[in-house]
Amino acid sequence: MAERCAVIGVGQTHHKAKRDDVSIAGMVREAAKAALADAELTWSDIDAVVVGKAPDMFEGNMMPELYLAPALGAVGKPMLRVHTAGSVGGSTALVAAHLVKSGIHKRVLTVAYEKQSDSDAMWALSVPQPFAAPLLAGAGGYFAPHIRAYMRRSGAPDHIGRMVAVKDRLNAIHNPYAHLHLPDIDMKTVEESMMLWDPLRYLEACPSSDGAAAMVLAAEDSLSGGYPPAWIHGAAMRSEPTMFAGRDQVNPQAGRDCSADVYAQAGITDPRAQLDVAEVYVPFSWYEPMWLENLGFCDLGDGWKLTEAGATAFDGDIPWNPSGGVLSSNPIGASGMLRFLEAAMQVRGQAGEHQVDGAGLALGQAYGGGSQFFAMWVVGADKP
Amino acid sequence: MADDSTIEGRGPVTTLATPIRLDFDFTPGIAQSVFLRGLARGRFMGQRCPKCGKVYVPSRGSCPTDGVPTTEDVELANVGTVTTYCVVNVPFAGQSIEIPYICAQVLLDGANLSFMGLIQEIPTDEIRMGMRVEAVWVDEADLTPSLASVKYFRPSGEPDADYESYKEYL
Ligand SMILES: [Zn+2]
Numbered sequence: 001m002a003e004r005c006a007v008i009g010v011g012q013t014h015h016k017a018k019r020d021d022v023s024i025a026g027m028v029r030e031a032a033k034a035a036l037a038d039a040e041l042t043w044s045d046i047d048a049v050v051v052g053k054a055p056d057m058f059e060g061n062m063m064p065e066l067y068l069a070p071a072l073g074a075v076g077k078p079m080l081r082v083h084t085a086g087s088v089g090g091s092t093a094l095v096a097a098h099l100v101k102s103g104i105h106k107r108v109l110t111v112a113y114e115k116q117s118d119s120d121a122m123w124a125l126s127v128p129q130p131f132a133a134p135l136l137a138g139a140g141g142y143f144a145p146h147i148r149a150y151m152r153r154s155g156a157p158d159h160i161g162r163m164v165a166v167k168d169r170l171n172a173i174h175n176p177y178a179h180l181h182l183p184d185i186d187m188k189t190v191e192e193s194m195m196l197w198d199p200l201r202y203l204e205a206c207p208s209s210d211g212a213a214a215m216v217l218a219a220e221d222s223l224s225g226g227y228p229p230a231w232i233h234g235a236a237m238r239s240e241p242t243m244f245a246g247r248d249q250v251n252p253q254a255g256r257d258c259s260a261d262v263y264a265q266a267g268i269t270d271p272r273a274q275l276d277v278a279e280v281y282v283p284f285s286w287y288e289p290m291w292l293e294n295l296g297f298c299d300l301g302d303g304w305k306l307t308e309a310g311a312t313a314f315d316g317d318i319p320w321n322p323s324g325g326v327l328s329s330n331p332i333g334a335s336g337m338l339r340f341l342e343a344a345m346q347v348r349g350q351a352g353e354h355q356v357d358g359a360g361l362a363l364g365q366a367y368g369g370g371s372q373f374f375a376m377w378v379v380g381a382d383k384p
Numbered sequence: 385m386a387d388d389s390t391i392e393g394r395g396p397v398t399t400l401a402t403p404i405r406l407d408f409d410f411t412p413g414i415a416q417s418v419f420l421r422g423l424a425r426g427r428f429m430g431q432r433c434p435k436c437g438k439v440y441v442p443s444r445g446s447c448p449t450d451g452v453p454t455t456e457d458v459e460l461a462n463v464g465t466v467t468t469y470c471v472v473n474v475p476f477a478g479q480s481i482e483i484p485y486i487c488a489q490v491l492l493d494g495a496n497l498s499f500m501g502l503i504q505e506i507p508t509d510e511i512r513m514g515m516r517v518e519a520v521w522v523d524e525a526d527l528t529p530s531l532a533s534v535k536y537f538r539p540s541g542e543p544d545a546d547y548e549s550y551k552e553y554l
Contacts, residue, residue: 022397060404122476135487135500137479145489149554152468152513152547198471198484198508238386244448245438250554264442313529 004220005100006229007344007379009039015211015329024064025071028113032072039216039225043073047105052082052092052112053270053333058119072111088112089213089337090366090375094235096217106222112214112337115279121208121332140205140284142370144197147286150250156304162190164285165204165327167313172324174353177330179209183221204285211331211379215340230344230379234265242370249371255294258374266378267362270296277319277346279339281366283326288312295365322354336366340377347381415445418457420529426521428460428492438496463494465545466515467553471508485510489539491553498553505538516542
């Protein structure tokens with residue numbers, strides 16, 4: 001029988017294009033200290049530390065968790081590193097949760113980060129491979145063809161992507177930690193922004209950010225902090241190969257299987273009706289309608305209709321990314337954990353100006369690589 | 385003699401740019417060697433899964449779905465279908481092709497998995513899903529066991545493929 005586990009502390013940095021006032025170690029420590037303060041704990045209360053970030057080649061620091069151990073108070077304590085590309089922030093939180101649910105530790109600190117200004121992610125994602133032509137131009141070049149395939153398959157009109165780009169940026173105005181604050185953005189400015197990877201325009205893509213996120217997860221007998229705990233109702237990971245015949249790249253099976261698992265654990269049969277809010281990894285605008293379908297919020301082909309009808313807007317029946325999401329802050333390794341963390345903030349009632357009224361049950365989702373890694377959790381205000 | 389006062393005048397060092405490089409030897413293994421040797425002859429070579437019958441090009445030596453070795457070599461056509469694509473208009477370090485260019489998923493006739501290919505000899509606003517394309521190879525004397533042997537793909541002039549014929553490969 002697994003122990004109950006809850007989020008009792010959250011912390012994040014102000015995400016920016018360039019944090020040149022701190023090193024990577026200083027940046028992760030800033031998020032970790034904020035999470036400890038939120039949980040009303042000190043470093044000595046922590047039993048173990050779990051760290052995640054996107055591939056080491058981004059910043060060029062191999063196994064950075066070793067050098068980060070002192071900054072994270074992990075000297076002499078168990079420390080784990082998690083690798084699942086862009087979904088890693090989510091997977092890292094899940095590994096930390098497993099350490100509590102299995103009864104191994106009482107309180108685990110989990111941290112994820114990226115310092116994109118120290119790195120060149122475009123280059124790191126575009127290194128020529130022996131069997132591929134040197135064509136790939138970063139993540140956008142990989143995902144844009146799949147977005148086009150979604151548009152063809154669903155018959156979605158062009159303006160849906162622009163709607164998501166505007167919605168998430170206007171949400172971000174109410175999140176003081178968000179990297180982008182674009183109060184003047186509208187459909188026209190998105191449409192007039194530069195075409196980067198046709199059909200994706202500049203304002204339909206995520207920024208490059210420096211930032212870190214941290215959470216303290218605790219067992220039921222070790223709760224603390226001023227806000228109520230966010231109880232974990234379900235937690236699941238799935239992956240699939242990037243290349244196999246018959247793979248559905250628009251609606252990957254690993255994502256469908258992962259959501260089915262996490263919903264079953266949380267007793268969810270109708271996610272749109274039962275969840276109050278969702279923080280979902282949408283790095284390019286069109287991934288909102290694509291993931292609406294993959295996550296079972298609607299029938300296949302109808303994701304764009306929910307977006308168009310305003311269902312996912314802040315005042316809609318199922319707000320998606322009230323924090324502004326990945327489209328407003330993208331410290332890659334931390335981006336997945338921010339989804340999980342924002343879901344927890346919502347059910348703890350600590351989301352401030354972007355708080356969804358009375359949020360009791362929230363989904364956090366992250367995906368990564370070539371849409372082959374998925375991590376999800378459902379957190380709730382009530383004890384499961 | 386170093387002039388310490390000048391260095392102090394510039395303030396503390398906060399950032400160092402340190403270019404890195406990584407050289408490595410790559411051992412392709414049996415299945416990928418079939419593919420690479422095919423390229424050196426101006427041919428696309430793949431392998432068929434003995435269980436599901438799907439043809440992979442290039443093959444990694446086993447079927448990801450069935451987990452069994454792919455041992456039957458298959459020669460594929462020089463023509464295929466663009467299943468989907470994007471037009472790349474963003475510069476990045478190490479880029480070797482002039483932007484804008486078309487980056488497409490090409491499904492060779494006889495294959496069950498598309499791969500990424502460059503499309504040339506067509507204006508970027510005329511590319512479309514379903515377009516039929518053919519590989520353009522380097523001169524015979526310049527063929528090597530590398531994808532550099534394929535210069536690019538270009539329209540073959542055939543009518544577009546029907547959406548139903550390639551929609552399951554998206
Ligand atoms: Zn097979």
